[in-house]
Structure formats: C-alpha cells, structure tokens
Amino acid sequence: MSSYGHLPPYQAPAGDPRQSQPGTQQPRPPVAAGPAGYQQGGSPYPQSTPNLQQNQYNQTQQNGYQYGGTPVQDQGYFPPQGQAPMDDPGTMGGLTSQMGGMGLGGEVATTSRPGKKKHRHAYHNIDQPTVAAQAFNQSTGNAAQYVNQDTSQQMSAGHPYAGQPITPGMSQFPAQASPAFSPGLQSSGQTPSFGGSPQAIPTPSGPGVSAQGRVDPEQIPSIPRARDGATQYYMNHVYPTMEQHLPPPGAVPFVAIDQGNSSPKFARLTLNNIPATADSLSATGLPLGLILQPLAPLQAGENSIPVLDFGELGPPRCRRCRAYINPFMTFKSGGNKLVCNMCTFPNDVSPEYFAPTDPSGVRVDRAQRPELTAGTVEYLVPKEYWAKEPVGLRWLFVLDVSQDAVNKGFLAAFCSGVLDALYDDDTETVEDDQSGGEASEEKRMIPAGSKVGFVTFDKAMHFYNCNENLEQAQMLVMSDIEDPFVPLGSEGLFVDPYKSKSIITSLLTNLPKLFSHGKSPEPALLPTLESAVSSLSTTGGKIVCSLASLPTWGPGRLHLRDKNDLHGIETEKKLFQTEHPGFRKLAGKMVESGVGIDFFIAAPAGRYMDIATIGHLSAMSGGETFFYPNYVAPRDSLQLSKEIKHTVTRDTGYQALMKVRCSNGLQVSSYHGNFLQHTFGADLEFGVIDADKAVGVMFSYDGKLDAKLDAHFQCALLYTTAGGERRVRCTNTVASVSENASESMKFIDQEAVVNIIAKEAATRMIERPLKDIRNALTEKSIDILAGYRKTISGSHPPGQLVLPENLKEFSMYILGLTKCRAFKAGHEPSDRRTHTMRQLKSMSPLELSLFLYPRIIPLHSLSPESGFPDPNTGHLVVPPTIRASFSRIEEGGAYLVDDGQICLLWFHAQVSPNLIEDLFGPGKNSLQSLDPMTSSLPVLETHLNAQVRNILAYWGSVRGSKAITIQIARQGLDGSEYEFARMLVEDRNNEAQSYVDWLVNLHRHIQMELSGQRRREDGGGGGMSTMGMENAMAGITSLWTGKDS
C-alpha cells in the first residue's frame, strides 16, 4: 500500500517514521518559529484538546476541502462519517468560521505580537551533550521506528536512526589527549548509527527484481522517508562529532557538538572509515573525497567558533608540513615535543606554548585550550599572513540603469533590495531612534568597519559620492569607457552606510526615476567592472552587480553565441565557458586584488545573457550568480530583494586562500568548486567566500595507510572577515582506517558521495560531451553498487538488487543529477546549463540534496498540529513529505514543492474553493481568482494560512543561498506547471527514466558486471573508444575510472 498517499495524517502503521518520537523533551527544535500571532509562548492550542481538534479537523477537511463535483478518490482517505454536501457553500460557512468556532481565530488574534521574528529562535535553547547521550539510550527501544518496510531492515541493529546506546568508552573524549577515531572497531552494533545492513528490494513475486525486471514501486528506497525520519530524530538528538560517524542527510537540520572532529556542516567525508590501500578503495568503486563548507552557518543552539589569538607568533604549526595545531596532535617528552598528526614529525614546542603533560600524556591546560579540544577554530594571524592591511569589507553596488533594467522594474526592485539589505533589520519594531539617520550598533546589517559604494552604468558609468556631509549624493559621470578611471578615488567612493543613511536612501529611492528617461539600451559591463575592481585594488572587497540585458556596448561587448545548431554536438561545450579574453583577464585581476563579485542577472523575456562569460567572473572569484531567467517584476521582486539581503548579510570573507592537508599515505588529487587555482597543487584562491559555498576535494593514495592509525584531514582557510580581521579557519576531520573495504562500506556518507560526483561531473562539462557525462554517471553508479556486491560477501542471491544501507537513496540522487539542467538530454539553453553547472560546483550538501530531490508537502491533508510548535516540546510539528511522483498527487490536492531554488504552490484543477480562500482570503475562492504574480501568502487568521506560512518560514531556515518565495502553479493555467512536472523526479521526465526503470536498468548492469559480461558505456557516445574516457580521466582522478584501471 501507499505509505503516504492514502493514509490519514499521523495514523501511520507501526514502524513508520512519522510516528511520535521517543518521549524525550529536549528544547531544541531546528526550526524557525512562525509569523506573528501564532507562536505564543504558551500552548498554541488554547481551550481545546488535541484529540478533539483532530476529529474536528478531519471532519472539516471532509466538508471544506473536497470538491463537490469530484468523486472521492480514495474512500479510505477521509473518514466516512459526516459526509455533508460538499458543493454547497452554505453548509460549510468556510473553514475560517469553523476554525473560529474552535477558539483558534479569536484567540490567536488577541495574542498576536507585532514584533515578528524577534523571538524566532525562542525555542532553540540547546541542552548539554550529556542529555543527548541519555536520549540515545532512551530511544533504544524504538529501533524499528525509522526502518523501511523491508523486514530485513528491521533486523538491522545498526540502522542510522536505530538509536543504539553509546558505549561508555565512546563518551570519554574529553579525558583523552587525542582519542583514536575508530568507528570500524565500534561498528558491531555499538555505535548509535550506521549499520551495514543492505536493502534487498522485494517484488510481488519474490525477492529481488523479477525476470521481467519488475520492481515494486512501494518498496524502493524513499528519500522523503529517510529525511522525515532523520528530521524527527534530530529534533530530539544532537550530533556529537566523535561519537557519531555518519552525518544526517543533507537536507536535515541538526545541532552538532564539536568534540574535536569538525561538525559535518563544515566537512563531510565520503568515507568515514577509509580503506588502507588504493586497491581496496577502488574495489568499492567509491570516491575518497571531502566536501568542505568552511564558513557554513551555525544553527541556533550550536556553540560559536572559538577565535584564538597567539599574538605575533601566530598559531603553533608543524615545521615540516605546516599543519596547524589541532586536537589530534600529541605531546611527548613531558610536553616538549609536539607530534604532528599529518606527517608524524616531532616538533619542538616553543617556550611560549609549553605546558607540562600529566602522566597520561595530556597537557595539563588542555581543557582551557580550544585548539586542543575543538575541531573547528579560528586563529587571528599576524602580519606575515597579510597580503595587504586588512580593513572592513568594501561593498560596491554596481547597478545597471540601461533601458531594460528600468523598463522591467528590475532597477527599482534592486534598489529596494539594497535598501532592505542595509537598513531593514526585520524585527519590525517601532524605530523611534532612527530619526537622526543613525542606527544603533545592533541594527547594523553589515559589521562595523565595512563600507559601501555605488556605481551605475549604461553606455557610460556614474560614480556617486555619498559623503555624510553632503546634502545629497553627487554623481560623477565617466563617459570615457575606453580608458576609464575612478573619479572619486576609493576613499570618496566608500562610506559608512549608517552615517550616510539618509543620502543613500535618497539616492536609491531616486535612481529609477533619474534614469527613467534615459534611452540607453546597451550597457557597457566590462569597462564598468574594470573600474570597479580598480577602485577596490588597494583594499579588496565585494562587488554586487545587477544586469538586465546582454552587455553589447563598448569594450568587452558580447553577442549571441548560443544557437540551436550548436546543441548536442561535440563543440557544444564551448558554450559553457567564456571565450572572451577580456573577461578571463578581469577574473584573474579580481582574485589577485582580493575582490569577488555576485551577479543578479535578469534575462528579459528569457533572452540569451551569455552567463558563461559574465558568470565566469563570479565563478573564478568565489562569488555567485543569481539568475532570473524570465524576470517579471511583480512576481520576482520579492525573491530578488530577499536574495540581495541574503548576499549582504550572510557571513562573507574576502581575499582568501585555502589549503587542504591530509595524513601521510594520502594526497589531494583534485579540487572542484568555484575558485582560482593557478597550477596543480597550488593553494585555492578566492576573491570572496561566503557561508553558502562548498568545495569538493578528492584524494588519492601515495602509499598505504596504517590501519592502526586514523587518517586526518585539515582545511585551512586564510581570509579577511567582513569586520576587517585576518584569520585562519581550521577545519579538522578524522576517519578511521581499515584493511577491509567491507568495513568502510558501513561508513559511507552517500550525500558526500553524490556531492563530489556532482561537482566533478560539473567540472567535466567543459571537457566532455554531455552524453559522456550522463553515461559516466550511470557507469559510476554501477561501479559502486556492483562494488558493494563484490566487497560484501552477503547471502543475497545473485538475481537480487541489493542496495547498501548507507547508499539506499544514492541511485535516486544520481538519477536526479542526470535530470538536472546541467546534464539532462534534450534541449536546454546554454545559459541554464552553465548556470546550473556552476551552482553544482559550489552547492553545499544541504542545497544539493534539495536540488536533486525536492521536498513536497500536501496542504489539503495537513494534520491540525502541523506547522505549529508541539505544546510539549516546543518543536515545530513538521508534516511528512511525499515522494516526487505524480502518482502521489491526489485529485483536488494542493502541494508545496520546494527544490531549494524555487518553491511552487501547485493546485490541482479541482482543488476546493474553501482551501483557496483559507490560504488567500475572502474573495479568493477559485483558481481563476488568484493572481499568478503572487509571491507570498497574505497574513490571515485562518488555521491553514498560518500553518503554511509557518512551514515556509521553517523551510526558509533550512536552505542554501536562495530565498524562499512562492510561485503559483495552477493545473492547466500556469506555465510554472512545467517546473512542477520537472521536479517530480521519480517519474519519467527530463529526457530520462523513471526511478523504477532506472533501478531496473542499474540492476541489469550490476548483474552483468557480477557475471563478467558488462560492457562499459563511459565513452560510448561520440564515436569514442570505450576506454577513451577512462584514460582521459584516469590521470586526474579515480572518480570516473573503473576498478581495473
């Protein structure tokens, strides 16, 4: 039976992950509280017992939400009693009034609080790690809760969410000097997670895929189920980084306790137990890689990163390999020698850093030294680490004021977005102290010391003096675009935005009017950016640039390169990179100057923008491109505004260098991401780096690892903070080593595997035809799944498709990857492909997970508790998500669908008018009455409206770099329905197979591999030899190569 589609909410069968969680009540919801009025500190359900509500609500659903003219699709879905006539509005009075009768509407209204979001993290108080350990123990009895329906699963003692008790030995970390990280030794049912139990997929006719290749769709691994189970689990449990060795799924919020190993938010290894030799790794088919997101945002409840100052000496480092001091370095000779965990070199300890050790070899001051106890720390660094005097970050806003930008409303929206970003602190409190144009310190949206400047451009460029002593901003026009200079000098251009608030506000408010009469259709982008970079050359900084038409004027003018006859042929890949020497040169100059750029690009009417060339600047400099492929002002302005604000307020550093070190026996083989690397082996350079950016690192063997020792990894990011401090952020990661690859298979982090594969595939897009890349993704999946069969001598019959426990959802993610706009077959504009390619290269595990498989919530069947804090725990009740398949979509249903980039509100054509009215208010009671340009929900006092807004607020807090707004997709009415269909990735779409067919196909090839009959298809396209692709890539990385190479 269907697991999600045909059951009333919260009445799942035993073993369903949606069942109530272990009775622990830790006050740690990973959620944002909802909008005003619905989040009182006390009970959100006054005067009514939950049971009573459940009954009332179900009945209400029946009365209110089922369209009269439509037969009930599934009689079991809604309770049979009380079948009032559904097509008669008079008998219903609307859901609103019924909810009012329940005491919700009035109650809520009287307690509503205007200070929205002020206390949005009020429930986020974190407990101590010890409590978490208890929680693990308590949950032992519920081991079956998260397991799949497959009975072989339920026997697994080591399922990721089985909640096994932590053995005492594992909790002793603080007492040990450098605890061995050896999950391999603990894995026999003792770790709180990660068993190695595989999932065999049964079919109606017996185990495995039948001879006809039939797979029971209900039995195949479900990403929503895995996510929902983990989401519930991590509401009640923390993630202690030395005790647990498999991070939660990427899209699941969690609170990590740094015990010396960095939080998975900063670093995720593909394998947390590493095979000792290259041969045993290649037998698994798995890549050995690390996904690094060095400035990842912390969740409320997590400790901030310690910032340590060693003065002029700087942080202690290994003399031989230059690794930074970390919890895994050990002290010898009474504290006089420091043994490096990377290269084992025994360093002398400087007198300044010396402290004696106790009899067990632990430094006596260890507990007071965060660098010896925390996996992620920051060091303030002295002058020798400076390239130039660090100052607060300079933000230069560069605004397109040419014809399209003005006419499309893009300029006005961008200006208001910048104003919001700089001055709207989002608390909506009465601002009575703002009259003098001065903001108190806590209202700064950017740190003290950082400054802003403004430049506009069309055929000419215009610089603005916003000095606080002026009456209004002065414009200086530079019409010589052949040989421009910065007329103000960088000192006059950059000002404190809070001292010059009135001048900047006036400028940005007037800009759209000022240029409304301009008839300059062609912007000159490259010369403007060259001037912008030169204005930042002495300090470094960040450019935020808007652009609304192809820059066809002046030096560096671009033209239409993307023509349909170039698609699908060998030379198509030229469209995915720039051929313009001027843009390449400027990118290098940017990074050299410590400058990075974020673009906000609107393509008018979907026209070509040469994202490959323009976005090259942001990709090389560590920035980001926000792309609105068919910008329509009323619909997209809110998203634009929110994304500008996110860009300005997220943690941002600049002038950055990154280096990754690892234990002897391993070496970095390649990096994948958006940065500049001059030569192989050189440090990665970033003009800017922000909280959302991730980098993939691949490792290869240059020797054999010692299975008695752990493998260590250290990422050092040298950068200048937005506040103007030069720092190194160290991220330390440890993995155990095993002689036996089958041991390693128990510690696979599938989302790290998917992430590194995605990043490398994106890197290959400019080298290989798309068909080769899709084939390589297929072959890689076969390698990995067949590798598992060969490595683990299980008892499964050869004809059965066996998915390793920790790779259960891997196949679906890879299918999602082959369907994404970067790699999919069929027609796709090169702008979309290139944009997606660059996104993949920098996406965090969270953002990529959502991007490859969206989260979908049915709104017509929300339980009454959903979207409100649980009165007992304070956690937001997060409703279950459903599979991304049209087969799960119900007639008359309404769904929120979010892939982390856009969030659709999809309505079935026969959705109940009452549901629409509850969401959008009186008068909005048909799909036709809705404005397709709507991007947010009104604030109403209906229960459903509050639920959906709360869920959106929660989703907004579990997301990457893109803002959450809604886009309406009405069945049969809106073009965005195409996006909805595209996001149902389990179906046959995007020029690729359905999930079921994909598994059948993989299974057939795995069987052929096991029987020695497999023919690889990596290089099958384009007339290349089968080995062609492998050989081409073998020298670079092991990722794409088969086990025999």
Ligand SMILES: [Zn+2]
């Ligand atoms: Zn060393």
